[in-house]
Structures are given as C-alpha cells and as structure tokens.
Amino acid sequence: DAGITQSPRHKVTETGTPVTLRCHQTENHRYMYWYRQDPGHGLRLIHYSYGVKDTDKGEVSDGYSVSRSKTEDFLLTLESATSSQTSVYFCAISESQGHYGYTFGSGTRLTVV
Amino acid sequence: SQQGEEDPQALSIQEGENATMNCSYKTSINNLQWYRQNSGRGLVHLILIRSNEREKHSGRLRVTLDTSKKSSSLLITASRAADTASYFCATDVTGGSEKLVFGKGTKLTVNP
Numbered sequence: 001d002a003g004i005t006q007s008p009r010h011k012v013t014e015t016g017t018p019v020t021l022r023c024h025q026t027e028n029h030r031y032m033y034w035y036r037q038d039p040g041h042g043l044r045l046i047h048y049s050y051g052v053k054d055t056d057k058g059e060v061s062d063g064y065s066v067s068r069s070k071t072e073d074f075l076l077t078l079e080s081a082t083s084s085q086t087s088v089y090f091c092a093i094s095e096s097q098g099h100y101g102y103t104f105g106s107g108t109r110l111t112v113v
Numbered sequence: 114s115q116q117g118e119e120d121p122q123a124l125s126i127q128e129g130e131n132a133t134m135n136c137s138y139k140t141s142i143n144n145l146q147w148y149r150q151n152s153g154r155g156l157v158h159l160i161l162i163r164s165n166e167r168e169k170h171s172g173r174l175r176v177t178l179d180t181s182k183k184s185s186s187l188l189i190t191a192s193r194a195a196d197t198a199s200y201f202c203a204t205d206v207t208g209g210s211e212k213l214v215f216g217k218g219t220k221l222t223v224n225p
Contacts, residue, residue: 033212042201042217043156058212090155101146101158102203102213 003027006091006105013112019078021108023091025071031094032074033102034058034066036087043090049074081112117145117202117216125222132189134219136202137182143205145178145185146213150199159187159200192223 004025013019023032033048035058045058047066055066063085065077078085088109092102120135136145144163148156162169162178162185169176175188189196199220203213 035215040217043215045212045214048212092156099144101148101161102156103158104148104155106155 004091004093004103004105006089006108008108009106010109011111013081013110015082015112016080019081019110021076021078021089021091021110023074023076023093023105025074025093027093027095027103028071029093029095029103030071031096032068033092033094034064034074034076035090035092036060036085037090037107038087046076046089078110081110083112086110086112117204117214119200119202119216119219121219122217123220123222125224126192128192128194128223128225130192130223132192132196132221132223134187134200134221136185136187136216138185138202138204139183140206142180145176146203146205147174147176147185147187148201148203148215150201150218152198156201189221192221194223194225197221197223 007022034046035043037043044060046064047058049055049068067075088107090107091105094102117136117138126132144161146161147159149159150156160171160176162176173190178185199218201215201218203215
C-alpha cells in the first residue's frame with residue numbers, strides 16, 4: 001500500500017525466540033497502530049502510538065512491546081514468541097485521530113512453531 | 114469484547130444484485146467507518162460517517178447510521194465479482210480514545 005510498508009511479509013520462528021516486525025511510513029502521519037487478525041476474532045489492537053516515543057497498550061498487548069524512535073518507524077517486538085502469537089499482523093497509520101480513515105499495510109504473516 | 118458486530122457473517126449473491134451488511138455497536142461513537150479486505154491483503158478504507166450524519170454515499174456505496182439503535186448498514190448496489198471481499202465496520206468510540214475498534218467482518222461473495 002502506498003506510503004506504508006511492513007517487513008518482513010512472512011516469517012517462521014521458533015517458540016521462545018524474540019521477533020521484531022517493522023512498519024515504515026512515508027506519510028508523516030502522527031498515529032500508528034499494530035493490529036493482529038485471527039479467524040473468529042477480526043482485528044484486535046495490540047499497541048498504538050500517538051507520537052515519537054508516545055505509545056500505549058491496546059486490547060491484546062500481553063507479550064508484545066513497541067517502540068517509536070522516529071515518526072516513520074513503529075516496531076513491534078514479540079519478546080518470547082509463543083504459538084498463540086501465530087497470526088497476521090497489520091500496521092496502520094492515520095493523519096488525525098477520528099477524522100480520517102486508517103491506511104493499512106499489507107500485513108506480516110507470522111508463524112511460531 | 115467487540116464494539117462492532119457485523120451481520121450476516123457471510124453473504125453470497127449474484128452479480129448485479131445489491132448487498133446489504135449491518136453493523137451494531139455498543140457505546141456512543143464519534144464516527145463509524147467501513148473497510149474492505151480482499152483475500153490476503155490489508156484493509157482499505159471505504160467510507161466514514163460521523164455521528165451527526167444519517168446517510169452517506171460514495172459511488173455504489175451507501176452507508177446509513179442510526180445512533181438511537183446503535184447500528185449502521187452498508188449497501189453495495191449493482192454488485193460485481195470484484196466486490197468479493199470481507200467488509201468490516203469500525204467505530205471511533207466517544208471518550209478520547211485514539212483508536213478504532215473493529216468488528217469481525219462480513220464475508221461477501223459475488224458470483225458471476
């Protein structure tokens with residue numbers, strides 16, 4: 001999707017290892033979000049950021065941490081991956097909270113074995 | 114728990130027919146948004162309707178909002194095979210939260 005890229009697109013990792021997913025934007029948007037999508041659950045918010053170094057927890061934040069040292073990058077870290085964290089992870093950005101829609105990345109499919 | 118719930122969970126229609134999807138939510142909102150997701154892709158923003166609006170149009174899309182019933186509907190007219198996708202509603206909850214809460218989606222299949 002234009003203006004937002006996620007990396008990697010696919011990853012297989014072993015239980016207990018740390019994993020970092022990257023979201024990069026070129027839109028200079030203030031707000032960035034990490035969601036996970038699982039069958040039967042829709043999208044659930046993990047963490048979000050409302051500015052550099054300003055982050056907060058979402059609905060399903062346990063086992064995840066985030067960092068945002070630059071406007072353009074929002075990193076999601078699984079501190080010690082578990083099989084329950086096998087999912088598709090989406091990053092989203094928005095220019096202004098509540099006034100415009102989100103722009104989503106193409107997603108990262110993570111498999112924890 | 115989910116703020117928004119779409120209904121039906123799945124819908125199968127023929128090309129040219131209209132498709133209607135519904136969304137119910139639980140708490141007061143600032144706005145409600147609809148997104149489309151094609152298989153294996155990210156979500157794409159379709160339309161945003163604010164809490165003081167009752168109806169909005171965008172091309173073949175018509176969205177209504179009834180805040181008294183806490184519900185919204187998305188109508189796709191003259192559907193095409195390319196409309197086959199999952200459709201999600203998302204609510205921006207009143208109270209200063211800076212994030213959208215998504216429903217579980219309606220999977221629409223348009224048969225040629």
